[in-house]
Amino acid sequence: MINxxxxxxxxxxxxxxxxxxxxxxxxxTPTTTxxxxxxxxxxxxxxxxxxxxxxxxxxxxxxxxxxxxTAGIQKSAEKFGLTIDADAAxxxxxxxxxxxxxxxxxxxxxxxxxxHLDDDYVQTIDQDTIIYDSDWVTLSKVTGGSLNYTSDxxxxxxxxxxxxxxxxxxNFKKRDIFADVDTKITRAVGAGGDYDSTGGTxxxxxxxxxxxxxxxxxxxxxxxxxxxxGWGSYSAVFGGQQEKFSTMKKSTTTLQDACTWCDAGSYxxxxxxHIEEYNNNVNDSxxxxxxxxxxxxxxxxxxxxxxxxxVLEGGFTADGASEQEFVESIERYEAxxxxxAKAAE
Numbered sequence: 001m002i003n004x005x006x007x008x009x010x011x012x013x014x015x016x017x018x019x020x021x022x023x024x025x026x027x028x029t030p031t032t033t034x035x036x037x038x039x040x041x042x043x044x045x046x047x048x049x050x051x052x053x054x055x056x057x058x059x060x061x062x063x064x065x066x067x068x069x070t071a072g073i074q075k076s077a078e079k080f081g082l083t084i085d086a087d088a089a090x091x092x093x094x095x096x097x098x099x100x101x102x103x104x105x106x107x108x109x110x111x112x113x114x115x116h117l118d119d120d121y122v123q124t125i126d127q128d129t130i131i132y133d134s135d136w137v138t139l140s141k142v143t144g145g146s147l148n149y150t151s152d153x154x155x156x157x158x159x160x161x162x163x164x165x166x167x168x169x170x171n172f173k174k175r176d177i178f179a180d181v182d183t184k185i186t187r188a189v190g191a192g193g194d195y196d197s198t199g200g201t202x203x204x205x206x207x208x209x210x211x212x213x214x215x216x217x218x219x220x221x222x223x224x225x226x227x228x229x230g231w232g233s234y235s236a237v238f239g240g241q242q243e244k245f246s247t248m249k250k251s252t253t254t255l256q257d258a259c260t261w262c263d264a265g266s267y268x269x270x271x272x273x274h275i276e277e278y279n280n281n282v283n284d285s286x287x288x289x290x291x292x293x294x295x296x297x298x299x300x301x302x303x304x305x306x307x308x309x310x311v312l313e314g315g316f317t318a319d320g321a322s323e324q325e326f327v328e329s330i331e332r333y334e335a336x337x338x339x340x341a342k343a344a345e
Contacts (some may be wrong), residue, residue, distance in 0.1 A: 069093050069300050073217050076301035080172045085113060085216045092218045092300050095307060097338050104336045107296050107309045108246065110220045114177065114212035116242060121211045123178055125169055125344050132168040132299060132306035132339035136184075139164060139312060139333035147249045148328070153188055154316035155280045155291075155331040157200035160186035162333045164310040166295060169344070170219065172302045177221055178211045185227065185291055185312060189282055203291070207233050218300040225293040226277060236292060237268040247332065248278065248292050248313050253324040275315070275326045284319040297339070306339035 070093060077084050091109055096102040125131075139162045143151040156162055163184040170177045185203040209223050224236040224244045238245055241261040250256045255275065259268035267273050279287035292313040299306040312333040317326045 069304065072301035072304050076172060077217055079302070080175070082172075082175075082214075083216045085218065088113070088216070088218050088220060088298075089300065092298060092307075097305070097307070100336050103307050103338075104309060104334075107298060107307060107336065110218075110296075110298055112222055112244075113216045113220050114214045117176065117211045117213055119210060121176075123169075123176075123208070123211050124171075126171070127344065128173040129169050129171045129344040130302060130341050131344050132166075132170065132297070132308075132341050134164070134166045134308050134310075134337060134339045136163050136165045137310060137335045137337055138162065139310060139335040142332040142334050147247065148252045149249075149332040150329055152316070152329065152331060154329070155188060155314035156312070156333060157186040157188045160200065162186065162312055164293075164295070164312070164335065166297070166308055166310070166339070168221075168297050168299075168306060168308075168339060170299065175213050175215065176211050177214060177219060179209045179221075179223065179295075179297070180206065181209065181223065181225075181293075181295065182206045183227060183291075183293065183312070187229075187280060187289075187291075187314075189280065201229065203227060203229050205233050218298050220296070220298045222294070222296045224295075227291040227293055229289055233293070237262065238274070244294065246294050246296070246309070246311060248274075248315075248330060249327055251327075253327055255323055255327055271323060275317075275321070275323065278313070278315050279321075279326065280314045280316045281318065286319060290314070299339075299341070303341055305341050307336070308339050309336045310334065 070089065073084055073089055076082065088110055091106050094102075095106045141151075141156070142149050161184070165182040166179055168177065168179040183203070183205050185205075187201045187203065189200060205227050207225065212221060214221075222244045224238075225233040226236050227233045236244075237259045238248070238256040239260060245256050248256055255271055258271040258274060259266070262268045276286050277288050277290050278292055280289045280291075281287050282289045292311075294309075294311040294313075296309045297306055313330055315326045315329045316331070317329050321329075
């Protein structure tokens, strides 16, 4: 009887102690935004006994990096009165900067979240400006894939370096963003239209983008250009107004839509003119030999490094070729990497 009473008293004491512990140590409730980010970044709990151990180190490191990144987003959002895009933050937090595939996949899934400012907006670089610099990046040839890019070397010189450099200027205080872009492209054809086995024609071009404003973090911005030989560059005019595409290919056989917002009957509403624009068969007098450029940039917060994607494309067909023939001739070069952040001097 005594033993039974002792056991009952012990159980009562344990219950009281546990109840007190839960009352004193409460679990903090996360904000709605943080909950969304955490849920989006959460790992599956359905690990088998075979992969639990191997996943531990990589999962831990990603969670640590994601935690720091999320803290930076919150700090910048509070400091500058910006809104946190939880979905975009989760995607950026999932990026493994040591993996080109991870960076490319993440960037492709991010949607632009900026608005263009008037062309007469005065761009300034001051002590509040952060410069994100890619330095010179050498792009790699892309072949095959779901869009079946050609392995031909009629547009870009085989073995030559196709290079891009971007310096993105972000002022979180003013909420503006613009960029300087430089390209060094070596075509497969010489200036006179002849194939040049020694080097081809180098096209060195620079431009400054227009200015955009933003209200969300992470920032996601894109730019496209048609680069000419000797005449600089101008914005590409595919699809809807201010719509930009990471490739000229809409499918393996079709080009992106012609301009849908241009005046009816104007030059860029005819898809055939887009074909002539980017046809690099310069022996064809109706072709302009332009190169299509696309760039995409994101950064999570003030001072965090940026991630960028750069693309160069061009086609090569005979005069009068069909849309499908041109699309199947498109050559593609691409690079994805980080942009180092530094304060403007």
